[in-house]
Amino acid sequence: MNSLRRLGQYVLDSVEGLGRASLFFLEVASGARKLIRRFDLVVQQVFAVGVLTLLIILVSGLFVGMVLGLQGYNTLSKFGAADSLGLLVALSLVRELGPVVTALLFAGRAGSALTAEIGLMKATEQLAGMEMMAVNPIERVIAPRLVAGIISMPLLAALFSAIGVLGGQLVGVGLLGVDSGAFWSQMQSGVSFHEDVLNGVIKSLVFGVVVTWIAVFQGYESVPTSEGVSRATNRTVVYSSLAVLALDFVMTALMFK
């Protein structure tokens, strides 16, 4: 009986949390309208969440592309289709790995940093101090970070895919001897801008919203102690990773038939 009650409590808490997160999102979104006049705040945050995440994205993209080149070649050459390596690498990256791996890395690097930063600002009364200075922290602190996350994610995913393709080419053409012309031309003819590239961009936009939303919400809701902030950071990474993977499945099912 007790465990049933706990389950019920857990469900109630989850639903309540989801409701709070939704209201929070609406509040941030309405605060974001005022950022048109204060776009400098967004630019600062694009640097913090986007530019500073660049290195890990680029290095990971390169290696993921290289691994795709290796694995793809091994499989394709069994069917004598090694010429299609370029297509395989590009489609895998643009449709799936680019948006998904970028979102996972983004959650680990930028999302956790956002949560910790906002949580610590709360713990050190910086947010309360702003409120008392008649500055709304939702508009001044949260909204620029959310907007910056949404802007950065598709750009990072695009860079991930681009450098991944180069990595695949490096291994496929440079190392394994796939014909360079075939590699690029197969890619050119097989990848559709609307079907593949645009859908990938939509995916990463959705991931950008969800991951940054989770990160800023967890920071803003965190218990203002060192343990509370560490738990919130933890939750950001776990929740956003799960959300990204689940949403990816749903979007893939809807997008690619």
Place this chain on the structure above:
Amino acid sequence: MSTTQTDPGVSGALVEIRNVHFARGERTILNDLSMTIARGKVTAIMGGSGCGKTTLLNLIGGRLRPSSGQVLVDGISVPDLGTRDLFELRKRMGMLFQNGALLTDLDVFENVAFPIREHKHLPESILRHVVLMKLETVGLRGARELMPAELSGGMARRVALARTISLEPMLVMYDEPFTGLDPISKGVIAKLIRELNTGLGITSVLVSHDVADTCAISDYAYLMGQGRIIGQGTPQEIRQSEAEEVRQFVDGLPDGPVPYRYPAPDYLEDLLQGGPA
């Protein structure tokens, strides 16, 4: 002692708290509390930790709403204000937080400039003048390029004070301004509170549990205990009060109306019970 009482001899009240009740869940924090804060004076609110002093400041600042009762600041009922009006009112009041609450990503100059940049569109040269004047007031004009992490506790609080007065508020609330400071820094803060009060005519509310430092600079004092007022008067009157609760606090007695022991079952029974607690 918790009925409405005004300090005689003061022309007007800037803050009036009438029969305020505030509870967090089951726990009553403020119980039918009434208090008047006179315009242009330094009013101290003293009391032990957890007696609801900071809650009171948050009620005045509109960060919390009372379950019942009235909170009036300059004649405006704070709990009834919408966000926009509340923010307008807050531009006229400042709050100094216990640890300063400086923005850690901005240097001293930018911290003091922050509220001005957010609310007023001043040309950069005038802004610089205003900020340097505020910093000079607290004696830290030379520290303008330091980051908050490079400041001592006392300096951080002085920078925060400069920031608090940067919009020239009518009311400044100090939340435990002396806690954790060395005697010199305490003296500096006390001097600044007094000077800002007389020099700029700022009404000051000083929340503290430090009897000596607080009494030295305040015009009127309230003593709180368990969510209500247990004593009030000039610092002199508080010191000479005969009330048992006031005496315990002023003299720092370990046991009295505020018990030394946390409520617990009978000691012997507790020991004899055995097994893990």
